[in-house]
Amino acid sequence: MADAVSVKKVSFSYKSDDGGKPYSKALNGISVTIPQGTYCAVLGPNGSGKSTLAKIIDVLETADEGSVTVLGFKAGEETSVYSIREKCAYVFQNPDNQIVGTTVEEDVAFGPENLGVPLPELRERVDEALRYVGLYELRGRQAASLSGGQKQKLAVAGALAMRPSVLILDESTAMLDPVSRDELLNLVEKMNRDKGITVLTVTHDMNEAARCGKIFVVEDGRVTMEGTPAEIFCRPEELQHAGLEMPQDVSLVWNLSRIAGEVITEDDIRDERSRIKTAVRFVSSVKTAPKPPKRRAHAKGRMILEVQDLSYSYDSGKTYAVEHIDLEVYEGEILAIVGRSGCGKTTLISHLNGLIRPGSGQIRFYEEDGQVLTTSRKKDIAKIRRNVGLLFQYPEYQLFEETVAKDIAYGLKNMKAPDINLGLRVKTAAQIAGLSEDVLDKSPFELSGGQKRRAALAGILVMKPRVLVMDEPAAGLDPIGRRMMFDTILALREAGTTIILVTHNMDEAARFADRIFCLRDGKAVVTGTADEIFADEARVEECGLSMPVLRGFSGKVKNALAGRFPDVTFGPSLPDPEGEAVSIVRSVLHAE
Amino acid sequence: MLNNISLGRYVETGSVLHRTDPRIKVILYIVYLIAIFTVNTPAALVALSVLTAVQLIAGKIPAGVIWSTVKPVLPLTVFVFVINLFTLKQGNELWSWRFLLITDTGLCRAVLMSARLLFLILCTSVFLTLTTTPLKISDALESLLSPLRIIHVPVHEAAMMMSIALRFIPTLIEETDKIMKAQQSRGADYDTGSFVSRVKGYITVLIPLFVSSFRRADELAVAMDVRCYRGGEGRTKLNPLKITGRDIFVMVLFLLGAFLLIAVELLSRG
Numbered sequence: 001m002a003d004a005v006s007v008k009k010v011s012f013s014y015k016s017d018d019g020g021k022p023y024s025k026a027l028n029g030i031s032v033t034i035p036q037g038t039y040c041a042v043l044g045p046n047g048s049g050k051s052t053l054a055k056i057i058d059v060l061e062t063a064d065e066g067s068v069t070v071l072g073f074k075a076g077e078e079t080s081v082y083s084i085r086e087k088c089a090y091v092f093q094n095p096d097n098q099i100v101g102t103t104v105e106e107d108v109a110f111g112p113e114n115l116g117v118p119l120p121e122l123r124e125r126v127d128e129a130l131r132y133v134g135l136y137e138l139r140g141r142q143a144a145s146l147s148g149g150q151k152q153k154l155a156v157a158g159a160l161a162m163r164p165s166v167l168i169l170d171e172s173t174a175m176l177d178p179v180s181r182d183e184l185l186n187l188v189e190k191m192n193r194d195k196g197i198t199v200l201t202v203t204h205d206m207n208e209a210a211r212c213g214k215i216f217v218v219e220d221g222r223v224t225m226e227g228t229p230a231e232i233f234c235r236p237e238e239l240q241h242a243g244l245e246m247p248q249d250v251s252l253v254w255n256l257s258r259i260a261g262e263v264i265t266e267d268d269i270r271d272e273r274s275r276i277k278t279a280v281r282f283v284s285s286v287k288t289a290p291k292p293p294k295r296r297a298h299a300k301g302r303m304i305l306e307v308q309d310l311s312y313s314y315d316s317g318k319t320y321a322v323e324h325i326d327l328e329v330y331e332g333e334i335l336a337i338v339g340r341s342g343c344g345k346t347t348l349i350s351h352l353n354g355l356i357r358p359g360s361g362q363i364r365f366y367e368e369d370g371q372v373l374t375t376s377r378k379k380d381i382a383k384i385r386r387n388v389g390l391l392f393q394y395p396e397y398q399l400f401e402e403t404v405a406k407d408i409a410y411g412l413k414n415m416k417a418p419d420i421n422l423g424l425r426v427k428t429a430a431q432i433a434g435l436s437e438d439v440l441d442k443s444p445f446e447l448s449g450g451q452k453r454r455a456a457l458a459g460i461l462v463m464k465p466r467v468l469v470m471d472e473p474a475a476g477l478d479p480i481g482r483r484m485m486f487d488t489i490l491a492l493r494e495a496g497t498t499i500i501l502v503t504h505n506m507d508e509a510a511r512f513a514d515r516i517f518c519l520r521d522g523k524a525v526v527t528g529t530a531d532e533i534f535a536d537e538a539r540v541e542e543c544g545l546s547m548p549v550l551r552g553f554s555g556k557v558k559n560a561l562a563g564r565f566p567d568v569t570f571g572p573s574l575p576d577p578e579g580e581a582v583s584i585v586r587s588v589l590h591a592e
Numbered sequence: 593m594l595n596n597i598s599l600g601r602y603v604e605t606g607s608v609l610h611r612t613d614p615r616i617k618v619i620l621y622i623v624y625l626i627a628i629f630t631v632n633t634p635a636a637l638v639a640l641s642v643l644t645a646v647q648l649i650a651g652k653i654p655a656g657v658i659w660s661t662v663k664p665v666l667p668l669t670v671f672v673f674v675i676n677l678f679t680l681k682q683g684n685e686l687w688s689w690r691f692l693l694i695t696d697t698g699l700c701r702a703v704l705m706s707a708r709l710l711f712l713i714l715c716t717s718v719f720l721t722l723t724t725t726p727l728k729i730s731d732a733l734e735s736l737l738s739p740l741r742i743i744h745v746p747v748h749e750a751a752m753m754m755s756i757a758l759r760f761i762p763t764l765i766e767e768t769d770k771i772m773k774a775q776q777s778r779g780a781d782y783d784t785g786s787f788v789s790r791v792k793g794y795i796t797v798l799i800p801l802f803v804s805s806f807r808r809a810d811e812l813a814v815a816m817d818v819r820c821y822r823g824g825e826g827r828t829k830l831n832p833l834k835i836t837g838r839d840i841f842v843m844v845l846f847l848l849g850a851f852l853l854i855a856v857e858l859l860s861r862g
Contacts, residue, residue: 060814082820090818097808098815102727102759109830111819116826126830144762158819355773382779390777397767398774400799410796414779445803459778 003069004166004198005034005057010066011221012052026052028221029066034214036165039192039199041209043232044218045243046450046478050202053218054168057200058090071165086115089159093171093476095151096144098158104146105130105139107154111162129161133187148341149180156187167191169201173208174476177341177504178546185211204478206233206247207549217242230266243480248507248577249275249553255581256282259290272556279557280564289589293579301331303366304498305352305388305467310361312347321347322522325361329467334489334499336513338506340544344522345502346392349469352500353388354381365467386415389465393472393502396452399444399459404435407444408458415463429462430455432495434488450481457488468492469500474508486512506548510534511575520544531572554580567591602725607652609723613839614732620846621719627850628711634700636857637707643849644711647718661717662710669706676702730754735833748824756812764805771800 009029013022026049034040044050055061056068059075071087073080089111092098101107108126117125130136133153138146146154152172159167169188173181185208191197201212209215210229217225217232219242225232233239233250246254250269257264260282268278307327313320322344329335337345350356351363354375365373365384373380373387392398401407408426430440433454439447444455453473460468473489474482489512493499503509509516510530518525518533525543526533534540534551551573558570561584568591574580604610609617631640648658676698683697720729734751741747772782775796782793 058818060817082822085818085820090815092811092815094811096763097811099759100756100812100816100819100821102725102755106727106830110816110821113827113829114820114822116828118828119830119832122828122830142762144759162819350773353777355776385777385779390774392770392774392777395774397804398771398800400796400803411778414781463778 002036002072003033004036004038004071005032005200006067006069007032007053007057008067008069010056010063010068012056012061012064014052014061025221027056027063030218030222031066032216032223034198034200036198037192037196038214039189039212040201040214040216041212042200042202042216042218043204043206043209043242043244045480046448048218048243049221050218051170052221054090054170054200054202057166058088058168059084060090086162087164088166088168089162089164090168090170091152091155091159091172093174095148095155095175098155099143099151101143103139104135104141104143104154107143108139108157108161111158115162125161125163129157132160132191133157147180149176149183152176152180152184153187156184156191160191164197166198166200169199169203171202171204171476174204178506179340179544181205181208182546204476206245206479210247210250217244219243228266228270230270234264234266234269243478245479248548248550251577252550252554252557252581253279253282255577256585259581259585260285272553275553276556276560280560283557283561283585283588284564286585286589289586290582292586293574293582301333301498303328304331305329305366306362306364307348307351308362308364310348310351310358310363312351312356312359320522322351322519325519325524327517327524327527329498329500331466331498332493332496333514334493334501334512336509336516337500337502337519338504338509338516338545339519339525341504343519343544345519346471347522348519349390349471349500349502351375352467352469353385353390355390382415386463387465388467388469389460389463391457391460391468391470391473393475394453395456396449399452399455402443403441404430404444404447404455405440407455408440408462411459411463425462425464426458429458432461432488432492433458434484450477450484453477453485461492465497467498467500469502471502472504473501474503474505506534506546507550507575510548510551518543518545530575534573548575550575550577550580554584558584561588565591603653603657603722605652605654607650607723608838608842609647609651609718611838612723612842613833613835614724614728615736615833616835616839616843617719617724618729618732618736620843620850621715623847623850624715624719625712627853628708628715630854630857631708632704633857633860635860636853637704639853639856640707640711643853644714644718646849647846648714651718651723653718653722657722658714661713661722665709665713669709672709673702673706676705726758727755730758731833748827752824760808763808764801767804768797768801771797 008031010027011025011029012027013025015022030049030053032053042050042053052061056063057070059081062076068075070084073083075084099107100110105126108129109122112122112125127136130139133156135150135153135157138150143151143154167188173184176184188199189211192199201208203209210233212229215227215229215232216223224242225235225238233246236246236254239246245251253269253275254264256279262282264278267274269275306329307325310325311320311323325348337348339345347356351358354363357375363375365387367373373384375381375384399407401410405426408429409422412420412422412425426440427437430437435451435454435458439451444452447455474485477485486508489499489501501513513530515527515529516533517527520543534547537547540547554573562568565588568588570587571583574583628640631637677694678692678698680695680698680701681693683695685693685695686699687694730751734747737745737747776782780793780796782790
């Protein structure tokens with residue numbers, strides 16, 4: 001089969017805007033060959049050059065050295081630019097910034113219009129693309145009024161209307177909730193199967209990469225690993241070196257292999273069946289029990305924040321964004337709020353520090369001296385905001401001061417508290433948030449994406465809130481960034497801060513939260529520990545949630561083991577692969 | 593709070609005027625503007641009222657919408673009325689008190705000027721804002737002004753910019769709201785305090801908003817590039833403007849109305 005994309009020894013550096021020295025090399029002699037009809041992923045940490053690779057392929061940047069050939073067209077020749085772009089569609093990360101048309105159908109038509117496709121073919125292409133992605137009924141709607149998931153489908157429809165041979169997804173799923181993400185991936189996979197479209201997805205999500213036929217790992221501007229998901233994910237050291245991790249299910253198998261003193265091979269993790277078989281084999285071969293995993297003790301503190309029968313409507317009672325919500329938050333815990341996009345999470349957390357005042361019901365904050373503050377009383381709101389810090393999704397976009405230090409200090413200055421050492425408080429907050437001291441005097445707009453987010457976090461921490469509410473704090477970060485963010489969150493909890501964590505990621509909710517509160521269509525569906533919530537698969541679906549990947553897989557392994565060791569009883573499931581591996585092995589050995 | 597801003601205030605009623613080609617509406621609008629400013633006599637004023645009523649009925653504009661269109665300009669209308677009433681000293685005296693003097697010419701003038709203003713607003717709404725989406729207006733302008741391309745006026749680019757601006761208004765409103773909430777969480781106060789401190793407060797919203805708008809513009813430009821945008825040359829349109837028999841009929845009818853109005857005006861000037 002012919003190659004859809006062939007990148008040979010390409011180097012590229014971004015040029016600085018002021019005509020000065022070019023930046024360091026984003027691509028450094030990279031070579032990638034993608035046969036037609038394949039579905040492949042590009043993995044790599046932030047700044048590794050993976051997005052640049054995608055842009056080079058679609059002639060959005062031109063290589064300094066080396067050659068790029070796409071579908072037989074050589075990039076770099078002037079005539080080939082639009083031939084390549086016509087056949088090679090591109091979907092970006094931010095749904096809002098790639099919609100050109102005011103209405104849905106006009107946006108889909110934008111590409112073919114540019115190609116000069118005449119009516120009635122133009123209309124046919126638009127309708128066909130809209131039907132394919134399932135947005136045909138919404139064709140007359142304002143594009144801005146769609147949900148995030150629908151907007152990304154719209155972007156795919158816009159790409160599809162160009163009748164492309166190659167589709168590039170540049171972190172296109174990063175801003176979506178798991179259900180929308182899964183829908184988008186299914187759609188793309190269907191295009192790959194039915195229409196033979198070559199798909200190249202640039203992603204941070206290991207589970208997403210595991211669905212592909214082939215993975216390229218990019219580090220420092222070149223490909224360091226290349227192969228099927230099984231070939232890539234059975235190499236733990238190299239993955240770690242590249243700043244990546246295994247998918248949760250593979251990680252469980254790998255942890256079992258370490259207890260058994262064996263190594264995993266590509267064949268062991270090829271598909272789910274072989275992963276389960278391998279897991280059972282490893283568990284059966286263990287003779288001596290490993291030390292029991294440490295369990296986090298969870299002492300229930302006193303109640304610190306309470307939501308009482310909260311209802312709120314944006315359209316004076318026609319529909320409710322949140323309805324009859326009751327929620328208790330205890331001091332020192334991590335509480336996760338989960339649910340699909342648009343289920344009322346943002347409305348709920350905006351109530352917690354009085355950004356929105358309750359339509360009916362109450363938000364109560366309990367001070368240490370027993371005093372009760374409520375957002376229904378106007379004079380309490382300033383005090384509540386001091387105690388309840390709120391960090392919205394993508395908080396890096398709220399920075400505005402000249403220097404990072406000034407930006408961090410902004411909230412503290414507004415509190416007008418006398419005799420505080422501003423400089424010291426800023427430094428401490430920056431340190432907790434994981435910012436190094438030398439960035440404090442820089443402009444916040446010079447920082448990298450991850451640093452900006454830490455600066456925004458420091459701007460909340462500086463007020464020393466007793467409760468910290470975070471909306472998707474790790475959204476869009478690479479695996480290293482995510483890990484660092486959760487380390488910070490755990491450290492904050494250690495130091496006594498109560499954390500409310502809004503998240504889409506069930507594995508993270510299960511792993512880090514003491515309790516999980518689930519919202520669906522503005523109503524509270526269930527509250528409980530991860531064990532309580534995820535125990536029953538049918539119930540999980542009923543709540544509009546998805547099973548954590550680790551738990552789902554480990555359940556299947558346990559079932560297989562139960563067939564082999566009839567006497568075994570498993571303890572409660574642990575939310576991290578290492579702990580769960582140890583716990584499974586110990587249960588089996590105990591039964592023998 | 594920002595959600596109340598709606599540009600254009602398009603109201604869908606599915607009337608003939610809604611379905612008429614926007615270019616025709618723009619032309620009719622200009623014709624009626626001229627007609628409104630030629631009106632000087634009471635007879636023509638009556639004729640204009642009748643015509644405007646016909647337009648409103650043809651556009652099936654609900655009474656509530658008419659009222660909410662007129663309401664914001666009422667203070668200005670009253671102001672124009674009062675100024676004209678008391679400043680014109682020609683004509684016969686009708687009423688006077690100390691330095692205030694009302695004459696018959698002044699009264700006529702006052703009625704005429706304020707009526708013109710009201711009809712101007714109604715005319716704009718019925719031909720443009722209420723019955724035509726902003727996007728269609730931009731399409732119409734692009735098409736009507738396209739001859740200017742010969743003298744290198746970037747007509748297509750201007751229309752494209754206008755439609756992108758319209759497309760991003762809801763997005764930016766949402767973003768403003770989000771940034772305001774984030775800064776309020778850090779103790780910003782936009783509602784109380786002195787004027788100066790409130791203006792200063794808005795800087796904390798404007799800077800991030802500007803920065804993010806530039807970022808959006810950047811990303812959008814790349815996204816348009818990817819979809820082969822190369823300017824207006826050789827572009828086709830999904831919903832091209834097409835003039836049908838009905839459009840011509842509507843145009844002739846309303847043009848006749850306008851000519852009738854001007855005829856009434858000229859005849860009654862006598």
